[in-house]
Amino acid sequence: MNEESRQLFCSGVGHFSARDLAQAEQCFRELVFREPLLWEGWANLGFSLEGQRRWEEAESCYRQAWALNPDSFQNGLNLGSVLARQKKLGEAETFYLKALALSPSSPAIYSNLGALYSAQDLVREAERCLRLALECQPDHSGAHFNLSYLLLKQGRFREGWSHFHVGRSPSLNQVSLSFPRWKGESLEGRSILVCHEAGLGDMIQFCRYAPLLRERGAMRIGLACHFSLKRLLSSLSGVDEVLSLDEPMEAGHWDFWIPQLSLPMHWDACLENMLAHIPYLFADPEQVRLWGMRIRTEKGLKVGLVWKGNPEFENDADRSLPSLQVLAPLWKITGVHFYSLQKGDGEQEALNVSSNQPLMALGSQLEDFSHTAAVLRNLDLVIGVDTAVIHLSGALGVPSWVLLPAYKADWRWLSDRNDSPWYPGVMRLFRQPVSGAWEAVVDEVGEALREMLSELPAAVQNPWPEQDGNTGTPAHSHNRN
Numbered sequence: 001m002n003e004e005s006r007q008l009f010c011s012g013v014g015h016f017s018a019r020d021l022a023q024a025e026q027c028f029r030e031l032v033f034r035e036p037l038l039w040e041g042w043a044n045l046g047f048s049l050e051g052q053r054r055w056e057e058a059e060s061c062y063r064q065a066w067a068l069n070p071d072s073f074q075n076g077l078n079l080g081s082v083l084a085r086q087k088k089l090g091e092a093e094t095f096y097l098k099a100l101a102l103s104p105s106s107p108a109i110y111s112n113l114g115a116l117y118s119a120q121d122l123v124r125e126a127e128r129c130l131r132l133a134l135e136c137q138p139d140h141s142g143a144h145f146n147l148s149y150l151l152l153k154q155g156r157f158r159e160g161w162s163h164f165h166v167g168r169s170p171s172l173n174q175v176s177l178s179f180p181r182w183k184g185e186s187l188e189g190r191s192i193l194v195c196h197e198a199g200l201g202d203m204i205q206f207c208r209y210a211p212l213l214r215e216r217g218a219m220r221i222g223l224a225c226h227f228s229l230k231r232l233l234s235s236l237s238g239v240d241e242v243l244s245l246d247e248p249m250e251a252g253h254w255d256f257w258i259p260q261l262s263l264p265m266h267w268d269a270c271l272e273n274m275l276a277h278i279p280y281l282f283a284d285p286e287q288v289r290l291w292g293m294r295i296r297t298e299k300g301l302k303v304g305l306v307w308k309g310n311p312e313f314e315n316d317a318d319r320s321l322p323s324l325q326v327l328a329p330l331w332k333i334t335g336v337h338f339y340s341l342q343k344g345d346g347e348q349e350a351l352n353v354s355s356n357q358p359l360m361a362l363g364s365q366l367e368d369f370s371h372t373a374a375v376l377r378n379l380d381l382v383i384g385v386d387t388a389v390i391h392l393s394g395a396l397g398v399p400s401w402v403l404l405p406a407y408k409a410d411w412r413w414l415s416d417r418n419d420s421p422w423y424p425g426v427m428r429l430f431r432q433p434v435s436g437a438w439e440a441v442v443d444e445v446g447e448a449l450r451e452m453l454s455e456l457p458a459a460v461q462n463p464w465p466e467q468d469g470n471t472g473t474p475a476h477s478h479n480r481n
Contacts, residue, residue, distance in 0.1 A: 004034070005035050009028075009044075012028045012031065012044055021048050021052050024044075025048040042061045042062070043078060046061035046082070050081075050082055055082055055085050055086050059079065059082045062078045066079055066095075073109065076095045076096070076099030077108060077109055080092045080094075080112060084119075087435075093113070096116065097113075107133040108140075110132045111130060115130075119407065123154065127147070131147070134147070141168075143167070144163045144166040145167030147163045148160045148168075149411050151163065152164065152411040153411040157264070158270055160411075165262055177195075177249060179257060180256055180257075182256035184266060186216070187216040187217040187219075188219075190218060190255040190256065191218065191219055192221060192257065193257045194224070195224045196223075196226055196260065197260050200228070200229060200369075200388035201391040202260065202261060203225050203233070204229070204281070204392050205412070205422060206260045206263055207223060207280075208276075209264060209275065210236065211238025212267055214238060216266075221241075222239065222241040222254065223239055223241070223243070224249060225243070225244065227246065230242050230243070231368055232281060232368070232369040232372075235281050235283075274422060274424075278395070278423060279396050281373065283373035284374060288377045291374045291375050291377075295362075295378055300335045300336055301449075302337050302380050303339070303379065303380060304341045304379045304384070305324075305339065305382075305383055305384060306382070306384030306385060306390065307320065307324055308344075308345045309345075309385060309386065310345070315407075318405040319386045319405050320346075320385055321438055322438070328357075329442050330445065337360070338358055338360070339359070339360050339362050340360065340361045341376075341389050342361075343366060347364065351364075362375060377398065382398055385402070386409070390402055394427055401427075401445060402429050403430050403438070404431045405435065406432035406435045409431070428448070430448075
């Protein structure tokens, strides 16, 4: 490599480190044009493309790097990883095993191979690989996280939470807080802030544990969340303050912080002890009344729909429906009024429906999750993919049907169950028989809807009976015990 090529290489590495992937790509493209036999150039070009989620182009580069240097276990690992991203699972396994033959004690290879087997529900093989990864490197965060995912999905929560705690990295804003992270020490007379860590649905699901910090002596409990959750989470009993993430979180005001996904470990959350007291979140009574006036119907079931999640989520292509049209067979079922709760990706589809679709688009009118909660309290049922809205409907106690993919369904839905212990008596799970088979799921949902209709009285006018004072909230709503 001459000096000019060396400068291109160093410049590309610098841009990559700064996450300027487009400039890194440009440098490495120029490098491989000048030095087509330099396998490191092809590998780094692959890194830059993989970072931009351009999987096929990255695969091509990694194949070139492997062809130039099949003795590099890293080339095999890189190629296996991008093949797995594209669900070329057999080929991915082949290259992982080739890499492992070159580096038999690599924790990264064992961890990736374990994740690959886990995605195919090859539980024994996956667990063996992940435990071997931790034998090679006990503090390997990727192996801890992958093993936690495998264990939690099997309902082996006690061990699963401990690996999750080690394997998950807190977000940057939490690391930069100027007061310490809580690790289980006494909270007597102290204050603690529970911080948003992952997705919106995670915060809705796990905020249920925050009030329990009072049992450890906490004098004041706060939640730090995405601004769209602030008004909703203010309905959680036992929490003193709810902040949005852009508000000050200063030392002196708080003694400790903890990411919300670390809370279950401190209460030994397991299948026998899920703390699943439903409902634990509540809609504003006046908003419930106002939304009820907007969507009132004289007869029929009122059913909310959510068919897409955040496209940035790793497995969104599998968990989200390709389009609203996948649900079209449901339009033929008489006696059902559908309401789109879709926000963001897919929202526009609900505004461009044909006249024969009994669908009212509400997404653009929902300012935050407190509005969504008020709509949900006016519905008989919510049908949706694995999103924050589904967790909200569960937390509110609204009957919910969840459409789950066969490939890499999230751990929280466990395996081989059609119900959720997180939301007992509220949720029903509909799983793809094979990857991509949404039609079969929709057919099953259609049959369940017809059965539900057949069991109802001839006229369904006010499915949510009025409570004391017409609050729309159960009279026992503040009893969490």
